Structures are given as C-alpha cells and as structure tokens.
Amino acid sequence: MSAADDRRDASGRQRGAARSQGRTQRSAAAPSRRRRGSDPARTAAYDVLRSVDGSDAYANLVLPPLLRERRISGRDAAFATELAYGTLRLRGRYDAIIAQAANREVGTIDAPALDVLRLGVHQLLGMRVPAHAAVSETVGLAREQLGTGPSQFVNAVLRTVGRASSEEWQDRIAAAAGDDELGRLAVVQSHPLWVVRALREALVGNGRSADEIEALLAADNEAPRVTVVARPGLVDQEQVVEETEGAGLVGALARTAVVLTGGDPAALPSVRDGRAGVQDEGSQLVALALTEAPLDGPDERWLDLCAGPGGKAALLAAVAGERGARIVANEVQPHRSRLVEQALRAVPADAVEDVRTGDGRTLGADGPGSYDRVMVDAPCTGLGALRRRPEARWRRTPADLAALSALQRDLLVSALQAVRVGGVVAYVTCSPHLVETQLVVKDALRAAARTGTDVERLDTPAVVRGIAAGGVDLDDERTDVQLWPHVHGTDAMHLTLLRRTS
Template sequence: MSAVQPARRIALDVILAVRESDAYANLLLPVRLQRAKLSEADAGLATELTYGTLRRQGYYDVVISIAAGRPVDKIDPAILDVLRLACHQLLSMRVAQHAAVDESVQLAKTVGSNSATGFVNGVLRTITRSTVDEWQERALATAKNDDEHLAILHSHPVWIIRAFRAALAAEGRADEIADLVEADNVAPRVSLVALPGNATVEELDAYASTFSPVGATLDGGDPLQLEAVRTGRARVQDEGSQLAALALSRSRPIVAGERWLDLCAGPGGKAALLAAEAAVGGATLVANEVVPARAELVRKALAVFEPAPVVWELDGTTVGDDHAEEFDRILIDAPCTGLGALRRRPEARWRKSPRDVAHLSGLQSNLLNAAIAALKPGGILAYVTCSPHLAESKVIVEGAIKKWGSAIERVDTPAVLGTITESQLDLPESLHAQLWPHRHGTDAMFIQLISKAE
C-alpha cells in the first residue's frame, strides 16, 4: 500500500463506502480529506477521482464489460470499484497510464485475491491498448435506441433519461435533454446565501448570484475561510434552494405577527433563510423535522438566531389534524428522489429506481394535503421538490387541486419569481416554476405556490 498515492486510497475508500454502506460522498469525503491532511493538490485529486468515478460509473461499466469479456455483475463488487476508479483516470483524466494501472493493481491487492489482481491488470492493459475515442465508439455501439445512447454517453440510468425527457417535453423543450444530462456531469460552483439581517452579499467577497438577490458564487476555495460563513451568518446553499424559499417569503408583503411553518425542515438550509426573512418582517417560524438526527441539524442551523425558532419533531402528514388552519405560510420541501441534484450527489443516480418514485409520491401527496389543512384561510404555501420528475411535481399538485377544488388555487409562481430575481428567468408559460442545471445553473427545483381561499 505504500506505493499508492493517498488521494487514490481515499477515493477508493469513499467509493467502497458509498456502495457498501450507502454513505454520501459529499459528507464522507471532506471528513476523510481533513483527517488525512492532504496538500491542496492531493485533496483536489482525491475529489476529482471520487466524484468523477461516481458520475461516470455507468459508462465505465460498459467499457469494463467489453474489456473483461463478461457482464459487470459477474465481477466482484470491490474489484469492480477498483476498475471504475482506474477507468476514470485512463479515460477522463490526464494521468500517466502506468501510474493508473500499477497503483490500481496495488489497490486491488487490498480488497481482493491474488487472482483478482491479475484480472485487474489484464483488463486495464486491454483498455490502454485503445484510445479514448475508440472506447467511446465501442461503448455507444451497444446502445439499442436514442435513450440508451444518451444513457451511456452521459452516464445516467435509462429510466432517468426518460423521466427527464418527459419533464422537458411537458415544457415543449424535449430537444434539451442532451444539454441537461451533460450539465449533470459538471461539478457546480460553490453557491452562498447571505442571511438577510445577518450578512450582506457584498461582504462575502464573491460574485453576486445571477438570480438570487441574497446569493453569491465562489470561484473556488474553502467557503469556511469567509468570516460570515464561519459564524453562520452566511451559508452554502444552491441558488435554486434560495429561490424556493424566497418565492414563499416574498410572495406578498409580510404582516408582523404572521406564523410560518417549514414542514420538512431537515437539514435546515431553507429553514435558516426563512427564519431570517421572517425575523426581518416581524413573523415567526416553526421548523418541523420528523427524523431526530435531522431535527438536531435543524437546531444547529437555526442556532444563530436569537431567539432560535422552535423545532418540532412531528409526523408532517398529521400536522393538519393537530394544527388546523394555524399558519400563514408553509414550505413543503418534500422528501423526493433528489434527481434534480445529481451534480452534487453523483451517486444518487445509481441508488434510485422507479420504485422510489412510486413510494415517495404517496408521502408527497399526504404532506401537501396536510399542509393545506394547516394553512390559514388566505394563507399561501410553497410545494417544492428537488426533482423534475412529473410524478413528484406536477402530478402531486394536480392531485391536491382535484381533492380541494375551489378551496385552493395555484399562484403564478414565475410571476412571483420575476419580482425577486436579479435577472430574467427563462421559464415557459406556466403557473409553476421548474429550474434546470443546464438553463439556470441551479439544481432542478420544482416550485409551486398555492393559496387558500379566504
């Protein structure tokens, strides 16, 4: 193991943990890097190796199956992880071939048998005998249709390609599918939010965000170097998430004394922005999170406020029974597949399946109906998902409209965002807003404002 670079060793450890323990790379990798005390260059290498391998896993599996002469499900999972890591170096990075092959063989010794190391060496030697373009041509030749072609080329499961295509087609923009999945494979820049009343964009020493009036973007570096971030007055938060919270808080003027609810608040990012907005306007926020560990994260996220907002740990689907018509504004950032954040969580694309959509849609519908019951007459809520899948977004809203009839009404969400954003958002004519990585540079957030009749 002494011959293996620490960056490669850490990358493999994280990739193994993602597969074996359902670990989240974006949470585990920073911890491993901090413990290893790598140089900035080695930390950057470990990051690229980890995220790049996870993003391109599907494509690498096609290449490996061709080079190995067997399906990847017939290869020991740990050895397959070693091969994927090596493929990223050989096919997507400017890494010397001998270094990638030799160190991968050394890594294979730590997770497999002696015969497995010979297998790894043979497969990688086969890959090095052809060019990057030749391997892409061979891989794409296995596709049976356009969706499979895109799935291989941009390393997405076919079912996600089809779901994205359907969501874009609903906007009349199905031809943007290649741009979307290509954008999913580009690491996003660090986006910051300056909590109103606590920090300003100007003090963040970063570029003002394109759309969010309280957002900024870092070119690089550690955001914790900024004093406002260290003290919790500013946070790392995607610009799309900022717009989702602001759509609710700035949908109409705040009346002092209003009560707001963040129904699914964990881990607390949107709750912090809502709490800041509420404090400026004289409203109060209650944050709810049913999972105790996530509720603790919410408390930490809100600790900067004095007094800190109350945090409940209730089942959100019952809030309408226990707190009927109690809140003026409610955010439902519903649990979802997270297909809109594949740039940030590259492993999520391989973890999810259509079954997850079916399971979550029932919960999403129950949460929305409970929130409507907890909303005061004349109140407004925002239904938000970090997924553009139609079954998690438009279909859920349409179900609530059918159930509640004239008691609720869709609010023109793009019009509301138009009064908030710094630049013109490119949104099709609709009452909901769907943000996209390739079009807006944000996560694919779905936002629908709904008002309740007086």
C-alpha cells in the same frame, strides 16, 4: 485461513473462503516487488466508493469527514473529491467500457475490484492524469487493498482501456447500444434508462423540447461549483465575496448567492458561525420566492414543514427576522431536527418560535389555519440533484415513486390545512419528475377540495422573475416553475406557489 484459501484468480474473484468486501488484503509478494503504500487521495476515493456500495452511504456525507480525519487537504483533497464524485457520476459509462475491455459482464467481477477499475478508468478517460500514472497508481491501490491476483487483472484491463481515447470508447459503447436512441444516451451519459425516459417526459411536460435531453444528462455529469447563501440580516453578499479573497462571484439568480471558484467553504468565517451556509442557488431562489409571494392579511408566523437538514429553514428564518416574523421548523427525524437547530444557530432567537420533531402529515390537522407562509420541501427521488448526489441515480428505482408521491401529496394537503385563509404555501421538490411535481399538486388540490379547502395557483414565474437578480428563462404559459441544470445552472428544483382562498 491458509495461503491457498486466500488466492484470487485473474478476474479479481477470491478462491476459497469469502472475505468481507472492502477489507484490506495484503499481497504475499516480496516487499521489493510491490508498492510500499497507496496514494492517500486514491485510497480515500476508494473507501468512499466502498461505503456507498456496501452501506448505502452518501458520498457527500462520507468524504468530507474522511478527508479531515486523514488530514488530506489542498490539491490532494480536490483530487480525491473529483475522483470519487466523477467515478460515481460516470459509473454507467465506465461499466460499459470495462465490460468491453475485460470481455466479461461487470456483474461477474468482485465489487471491490470493480470499484478500483472504475477509479482507474476515470483517471484515464475523465481526468488529466497521465496514462502511466493512472495505471501504475491504480494497480498499486489494487495490490494493497485486494492482493496480487486482482491487481494483475486490474493492470490488464486498464492497459486495454488506455489504448483508446474517451471519445473512441464512447463511440464503441454507443455502437453496442444499437439503434435505441434513449438506450444510447443512457449508457454514454451514464444514467439508468428509466431516469432518461422520466427526464425527457419532464422536459416536454414543462414546455421544453425533448431534444434537450442530451444537454440535461450532460449537465448532470458536470461537477457543480459550490454555492454559498448569505443569510439576510446576518451577512450580505459583498461580505461573503470579500471573505473568499477573490474566489467568489455574486450569483446569477438569487440575491443571496455567492458562487465559489475554489477554496473550502468551511474556511469562510460566515459559514463557520452560521451566518452563511452551503446551498444550491436554485434552492435559495425557491425559498426566497415563498417570502415574496403575495398574501392577504398578516405576515407574522411561518412554517417549514419538512425542515431537515435546515438550509431553507435558516434562509427563511433570516428573512423572517428582518420582518419581525417567526418561524416554526418541523422535522420528522430527531437527528435531522438537530441539524436544523445547528443551521439556525446564528439566527436571532426571536425569529425562531420552535424547532419541533413530528410528522408533517398531521401538523395541519393539529393546528389548522395557524400559519401565514408554509414551505413544503418534500422528500423526493432527488433526480434534480444528480450533479451533487451522483449515487442517487443508481440507488433510486421506479418503485420509489409510488410511496414518495403519496407522502408528498399528504404533506401538501397538511400544509394547505395549516395555512390560514389568504396565506401562501410553497410546494418544492428537488426533482423534475412529473409524478413528484405536477401530478402531486393536482392530487393534493383535489383532496383539499373534498375537505372544503379552496386554493388558487399563484403566478409562480412572475414571483421568481421579480426576485431574480438577472434574467431567468421560464415558461410564461405555466403557473409553476421548473429549474434545470443545463438552462439555469442550478439543481432541477420545482416550485408551485398556492394561496388558500377559503
């Protein structure tokens, strides 16, 4: 390729033959006129965004090993984490701002240049980075990664963005949305419009006010604190708090939860050896609810139908070990089965009957009436965990719901077959979407009834209140539980407890 072929115009688009996205491109400028190298933290954040865009990777799986590999730690690691995650969360807002500042649609900007711009805008409007540093460092990143032409474009756009505050820019993009209230919320709070509509419907469908939608969307954009689970019988809350050396607080809801105010959870001895693990407090609470749900008859054999990657399975197994029960952990994907085995490494061997790889939809027919307690933590859109997986909001579409809800229904029907009469099933999703929660349960109960399986709904709010460490805001008019980030400070976990009666 000739030097002419590698030129880029001021928009960031390359002239001539295409180069693969994300590939490092060196500026032809004299060394004295360009940066010697990019800031490692910003480069790491950029590489995460390129992986998310280019290979559908998940940021929470890409960033930690990347930081370890490049030996980025301490404040630099925290900076890279906030830069990458914050940019992904607020991508919709920043794209609207970039479009105004550049006076062009973001779809006409090359993806690598757009990612650099997003990183720069987040530093200007979403982080405590001085404007001159945000611009100069991001332009240096653009020069190193993309070349001189795109760096000039990045410089021009960021200087325009820097002339107004975050609040002023939000007013501008809100005004551009016109009188459409949900459209305004979608762009300002950085959620796809279909997600905003679905979440508002979920609020109303769970007895809450539609007016809470803005608070919910805002909570999705807040970086959550890391929560650790102290697995019963292996380590207790107080021990984990002591390990944090002042950087840990007892959770507000789950008796097993420790909320970190700082530090790396992987540095805790109990996390390193598997006696504890990173797990959202809402996820802990719904798992504990299954262990305390009232059942009739023996309580000896439990099943986690969709166990990967193993967080709930490890908590259930720890409680089972305290009671003399055993757990079977089933996972359909072999690599996730290995993650389950890793999560269970500290649990006494006699508490784990088996970690098996198989299709949970057939398990009920293969072993009907074999279990006393069954967890169905069904695959879902993940709309309840947008704080932790910010890219999910941009990756999911309404078309995903049909396939997922059919799978969820089949898994729940299988669980109702697998549980014995008098036993209990917990249906859990990390999504509040009504199609994935209430409608799935209704469909599954109808399908079970056609096979002669009778099921009753348990008073799930009463069970959750009975195990919660403090007061918990729940709707007593419902038999299921829906947690919310803006109300409970957890992921938006759904829980329905069911008992088989015949």
